[in-house]
Amino acid sequence: MTKRIIYPTDDGGVAIIIPTPEYLADHTIEEIAAKDVPEGKEFKIVDTADIPTDRTFRNAWEYTA
C-alpha cells in the first residue's frame, strides 16, 4: 500500500506530499516527512487510497487532526 503525508496549510486547507519512487527506494516515508513537511507542522501518514480522487473541490479539502 503506497502512502501519502498530509499536513494543514496556513490558509486552512490541506497539503499532500507525494514521495518519489526514487527517494522511497532508499528512505522511509517517515524520513520524507522529516525532510519535506514544513518545520513545526503537524502531519499524518495515510494510505493513498484514503485521498479522494475527485479534485473538483480540491481547495475545500480540510485537514482533520
Place this chain on the structure above:
Amino acid sequence: MSSTITALTSGGGLAMAGDTSGQLELKTNNGTTAVTIDTTQNFFVNKTAYSDTSGNGFGVFPNSGVPQVSCVGASNSTNKNFTVYSSTDSAYKFYVDYAGNGYFAGNLQFNSGYGSVATAYGVRAWVNFNGTGTVAIRGSGNVSSITDSGTGNYTVNMTTAMPDTNFSCVGGVGKNGGGWSASNSAVMSLGETKSTTSFLVEVFNLNSSYIDVATIQTAVLR
C-alpha cells in the same frame, strides 16, 4: 610459469630464474610478484592475469581483443577503479568506479556540434507527474517528493540542495485534451517562490483559474 627477476633483501640482491614459458615476472621483497608481462605483451602491475581481481592493481592489455587499460581494486563494488588524483591538494579529480559511475571535480566540457569545446551545464533535478485524480509521479531525478497544495498548486522538493536560489527552473504542461480555448489552455508559473531545496509550480488557464492537468514536467538547471 614465468621467467623471473627477483629483488632480494640479502645476498647479492638479485636473482634470476628462467623457463621456456615466454612470460616474464619482476618480483620484489624476496618473491612478491610486482610486474608480469605475458606472452602476448599484456602488462600487469600487482596482477598476474586479465581475470585476476584479487588485490589492487592495473593492467594494460594491448593484445586482449580491444586495447584497454584496466584498474581493479580488491573490493570492486566500492573502489575508485580508475582515478586521476591530485598530489597538490590530495583530492580525487576524476574517477570511475566498478559500477560505471563517473565523478568529475571540474567542468564537463565537450563540443558535440557546439562549434568548440565548452563547458556544459547539467540538469540538477527533474520530475514528470500527473496532477489529476490520484496525483502520481511518473519519473524523477534528485526529487524526494512533490507537495500538492491545492488545485494547480504544487511544490517540488529536491533531494540534494542547490548551492543557492539562483538556479533556473524550466518546464511545460500538457493541456487536458480538446480544442484550444481560454478555459482549456494551460500555462505554467515556475519558481515564483523557491528555496535551495524546493520551488513552486503553478498551473492555470487563460481565465486566470488554477487548473489540474495530467502532464506536468519541470527541471532545474544550474
